[in-house]
Amino acid sequence: MIEIAGVSLALGGSRILDNVSLTVPKGGVTALVGPNGAGKSSLLSLIARLRPLQSGRITVDGLPVDTTPSRQLAKIMAILRQDPGVVSRLRVVELVGFGRFPHHRGRLTAEDREIIAASLEQFDLSDLALRFIDTLSGGQRQRALVAMTFCQGTDYILLDEPLNNLDMFHARNLMRTLRRIADEHGKTVLIVLHDINHAASYADRVVAMKDGAVVAMGETGDVIRPDILESIFGFSMRVENVAGRLTVLHHA
Amino acid sequence: MTAGSLGSQGFAYQAIGAATLLALFVASLFVGVGELAIGSLAADPEALRLIMISRLPRTLAALLAGSALAIAGLVMQTLARNRFVEPSTAGTAQSAALGILVVTLVWPDASLGWKAAGAAVTALAGTSVFLMLAHRLPPTQPFLVPLFGLVYGGVIGAAATFAAWHLDLLQYLEVWMTGEFSGVLRGRYELLWVAGALVVLAWWTADRLTMLSLGRDVSIGLGLNYTGMLRLGLVIVSAITALTVVVVGTIPFVGLVAPNIISRFAGENLRHTLPWVAGGGAALGLACDIIGRLIRFPYEVPVGTILGVVGAVLFLVLLLGRNSND
Numbered sequence: 001m002i003e004i005a006g007v008s009l010a011l012g013g014s015r016i017l018d019n020v021s022l023t024v025p026k027g028g029v030t031a032l033v034g035p036n037g038a039g040k041s042s043l044l045s046l047i048a049r050l051r052p053l054q055s056g057r058i059t060v061d062g063l064p065v066d067t068t069p070s071r072q073l074a075k076i077m078a079i080l081r082q083d084p085g086v087v088s089r090l091r092v093v094e095l096v097g098f099g100r101f102p103h104h105r106g107r108l109t110a111e112d113r114e115i116i117a118a119s120l121e122q123f124d125l126s127d128l129a130l131r132f133i134d135t136l137s138g139g140q141r142q143r144a145l146v147a148m149t150f151c152q153g154t155d156y157i158l159l160d161e162p163l164n165n166l167d168m169f170h171a172r173n174l175m176r177t178l179r180r181i182a183d184e185h186g187k188t189v190l191i192v193l194h195d196i197n198h199a200a201s202y203a204d205r206v207v208a209m210k211d212g213a214v215v216a217m218g219e220t221g222d223v224i225r226p227d228i229l230e231s232i233f234g235f236s237m238r239v240e241n242v243a244g245r246l247t248v249l250h251h252a
Numbered sequence: 253m254t255a256g257s258l259g260s261q262g263f264a265y266q267a268i269g270a271a272t273l274l275a276l277f278v279a280s281l282f283v284g285v286g287e288l289a290i291g292s293l294a295a296d297p298e299a300l301r302l303i304m305i306s307r308l309p310r311t312l313a314a315l316l317a318g319s320a321l322a323i324a325g326l327v328m329q330t331l332a333r334n335r336f337v338e339p340s341t342a343g344t345a346q347s348a349a350l351g352i353l354v355v356t357l358v359w360p361d362a363s364l365g366w367k368a369a370g371a372a373v374t375a376l377a378g379t380s381v382f383l384m385l386a387h388r389l390p391p392t393q394p395f396l397v398p399l400f401g402l403v404y405g406g407v408i409g410a411a412a413t414f415a416a417w418h419l420d421l422l423q424y425l426e427v428w429m430t431g432e433f434s435g436v437l438r439g440r441y442e443l444l445w446v447a448g449a450l451v452v453l454a455w456w457t458a459d460r461l462t463m464l465s466l467g468r469d470v471s472i473g474l475g476l477n478y479t480g481m482l483r484l485g486l487v488i489v490s491a492i493t494a495l496t497v498v499v500v501g502t503i504p505f506v507g508l509v510a511p512n513i514i515s516r517f518a519g520e521n522l523r524h525t526l527p528w529v530a531g532g533g534a535a536l537g538l539a540c541d542i543i544g545r546l547i548r549f550p551y552e553v554p555v556g557t558i559l560g561v562v563g564a565v566l567f568l569v570l571l572l573g574r575n576s577n578d
Contacts, residue, residue, distance in 0.1 A: 050469050074475025081469045085391060087333065088465040089520040098463060102475040106459060132519055152474070 001026045002047060002156065002190065007056030009042055009212075016042045018212040020056070024205075026155075029182050029189045031199035031220075034209035035233055040192045041082060043209070044160050047190070048079035060156055074102035078152035080145055082160040082192075086133065092144045093129040096120060099151030115151055122177060123147040124170065138165040146174060150181075157181075159191045163198065175202045200224045200239075200246040208232050224248065269531055276538040280311040283542050285550045305438045311538070313441040314433050314555070317496045318506055318537020319530040320447035323454050324492040325507020326522070326529050328379070330465045331485045332386050334397040335515070338507030339379070339493040342401030346408035347378025348490075348497040349428045353412055357419060364498055368443055371494035378408060379490050431496075431503030431556030433541050440499070447495045450488050451530050458522035461485065465520060503556050505563025506533050512570050536562075 002024040009017040017039045024030050032040045045051040047058055049065045058065045060077050078099070086095070096119055100112040108116075120126045123143045133141055142165045149157060157178075163171045179202050181187045193199045199206050199220065206223040208216040210232050216223050224246050230236045237250040286302050325338035332342075339345050351374030352367050359366070382404055389396045409429075416425040454461065460481050463471045471478045496503065510532035518525045540558040547553050 045469075048473060050472055070472060070477065071475040074473065079469070079473040081473075084467055084470050086466050086470065088462070089515050090462070091519055091521070094519070094521045095466075098459075098466070098474060101459065101463065 001061065002188070003057075003059045004043070004047070005057045007043070007046060007053070007058060009039070009046065009051075009054055011042075016212055017046075020209075020212070020214055022207060022214055022217060024188065024190055024207075026061075026188050027182065027186045028204035029178055029191065029202055030205045030207060031203035032190065032192045032207050032209065033196060033199050033232070034215075037211075038209040039212040040209055041160050044079070044158050044190070044192060045081070048077065048158050049073060050079065050081070071102065074152070074154075076154050077156040077158065078149045078154040079158045080149040080160065080162055082164065084145065086141070086145065089132050089134050091130050091132055092125055092136070093120065095133055095144055096125070096147045096151050099148040100153075102152060115153060119147045119151045122150065124173070139167060139170060142166055143170060143174075150177075155186075156188045156190070159189070161192050161194050163193070163195065171198075178202065196224070196229070196248045196250065200248055221246065269528070273531055273535055273538075276535055276542065277311055277315065280314060280538050280542055281307045283545050306436075309438045309441050310433050310436045310541070313436040313444055313500055314537040314541045315534045316441075316444040316448045317431075317433075317500050317503060318510075319534040320444070320451050320492045321496055321503055321506040322510035322529050322533020322536070323451045323526070324489045325533075326511040326526070327454055327461065327485045328489045328507065329511060330461050330522075331383055331482060331489070332397055333391070333465060333467065334386070334394060335512060336395065336398035336508070337386075337401050338505070339375075339489055340502050340504040340507065341398065341405055342379075343382045343405040343408050344375050344379045344489060344493045345429075345497055345502045346405045346412060348372070348375040348494045349425060349502070350374050350378075350408060350412040350415070351494070352428055352498060353416055353419075353421060353425065356421065356424065364440075364443055368495050368498040371498055372491045375490035375494045376486060379486055383486070427501060428497050429502050430554050431501040431559070432552075432554040433500055434552050434554075436500065443495050443499050447492045450492050454488055455522075455526050455530075457481070457484065458526050462520065462522045501554075501556060503537070503559055505559050505567065506536050509563050509566045509570070510536055512567070516570065516573075 005021050007017055007020045008015070020043060032043070034040055042051070046053055047060065047065060049070065053066045060073070063073065065073065093116065097108065097116050100108065100115065104112055120129055123146060125143055125147055128136065128140060133144055136144065142162070146162055149159070162174060166174065175198055178189050178191065182189055203220050205218065206220050207214060208223055208228065215232060216228050224239055226236060226239050229239070229248065237248055238252055240247050240249060281303060284307060328337055328339055328342070328344070329335050348371035351371035354374070355362050355367050355370035382401060386397045386400060389400060412425060416422045460476060463474055463476050464478070464481050464485065468478055511529050514525050514528045514532055518528060536559070537555070540562055541555045544553040544555050544558045
């Protein structure tokens with residue numbers, strides 16, 4: 001369970017987050033949605049201890065993120081930020097392998113190697129394993145970073161717009177993989193999504209943010225509603241049930 | 253599954269690399285003004301003395317300084333997350349020279365060790381300021397960081413020159429700013445073993461250094477003590493630079509050329525590539541010192557001058573080659 005209580009954040013005089021409180025229950029996929037500048041990425045960074053907490057309290061599995069040793073947190077929570085700007089000349093298998101570092105801290109075990117190989121397979125990277133990441137396309141590199149995050153094997157996985165640069169095949173593959181690890185392995189996924197339909201199709205819960213505050217949260221079907229979406233994004237859109245899935249017709 | 257250092261022929265490459273280094277080492281022992289033939293070693297005690305007092309220390313100094321400077325360059329590139337910076341062009345060496353100047357001024361009889369310590373302190377300060385400023389530059393402009401480094405190093409170097417001129421110490425400054433192995437004798441180079449120990453320390457932390465190169469967010473996400481590792485890297489860069497400047501003077505380009513060549517072929521997983529970078533730097537240092545001794549025999553050209561030319565050419569080749577391949 002991720003518990004966020006009374007978290008505010010101000011950067012350079014402007015208020016980014018305003019007294020945010022919410023609870024992400026253990027297990028399942030929770031989508032964070034909202035317009036640009038809503039504070040989604042900042043909230044994710046605070047949960048993942050990438051940014052110092054200014055006020056309020058955040059705990060993951062009961063561990064306060066600002067005082068728990070970073071090494072310990074790295075075994076229960078993995079974060080992939082939007083465009084981390086990795087420029088090193090590493091081979092794909094080496095980069096993905098660093099996801100295991102919190103567990104082995106130096107020497108890869110046979111189990112680590114199995115997990116790395118499975119992760120490469122999962123994200124369609126086996127053929128690229130020995131390529132240097134600076135020779136990959138943006139989407140391939142993004143998949144390598146996602147595979148590294150998965151490799152960390154944590155109970156909590158935080159992803160900031162991981163579908164950037166991915167084609168439809170790999171975007172669908174990633175969302176289905178997230179769904180599967182949540183259903184079969186009880187993982188907790190907190191994911192910032194740009195495309196509201198990915199949230200509508202795959203998430204168990206949706207947290208909607210605007211102007212640094214949470215404006216709606218709950219079961220996906222309760223948040224993906226025309227009136228709530230209009231209050232968040234500022235224009236009206238239809239929500240239809242297409243072949244058993246909620247679909248937002250935001251171009252209509 | 254993990255890729256070897258240089259692919260499947262890793263062992264063959266290792267053998268070739270080791271043989272090259274050994275050949276350069278032996279050649280360095282037998283090149284010089286003093287008469288010395290390999291066959292005479294057993295018979296002639298004078299020849300053995302020459303080896304032990306002058307040639308071996310000089311060869312070891314070139315080897316140690318070359319490998320340590322290559323690692324200092326590699327670590328600095330990791331810290332700055334930019335392939336085109338190195339201690340001698342981004343203010344570290346200039347800060348070290350300024351430090352020696354200060355120590356010489358307040359304590360003229362200070363030993364080499366104390367001068368090195370003083371130089372390490374100012375090098376640390378100078379490099380920290382450089383990195384702080386470099387991290388504020390936009391990452392989308394990779395050439396801005398090395399250009400800023402050149403200006404920054406130039407300003408510090410100018411300050412050192414001005415101070416030395418005022419204090420009538422210009423000829424000393426010249427010694428520290430020009431890398432040369434001709435003055436190396438037994439008893440005058442041993443501090444470089446400390447630089448060698450720092451190379452081993454860098455290798456020991458290779459995985460963490462590689463993670464540092466993935467950036468702050470990824471490092472912290474993987475549970476790395478990011479700030480602590482940054483500080484350790486700074487100490488390694490500053491101490492190696494200070495030690496080499498004090499003992500043999502400033503040697504340019506080794507820290508730029510060796511890591512860039514190796515990363516081209518073998519990547520940047522430092523656990524595998526760091527020994528190659530160290531070996532490449534040692535080979536470059538030895539080779540350029542040998543060339544310096546031969547080019548206008550029996551006179552010598554300082555290794556710093558040779559490396560300035562060789563390094564600049566190699567670096568241009570690397571830069572241009574990169575464009576045609578990508």
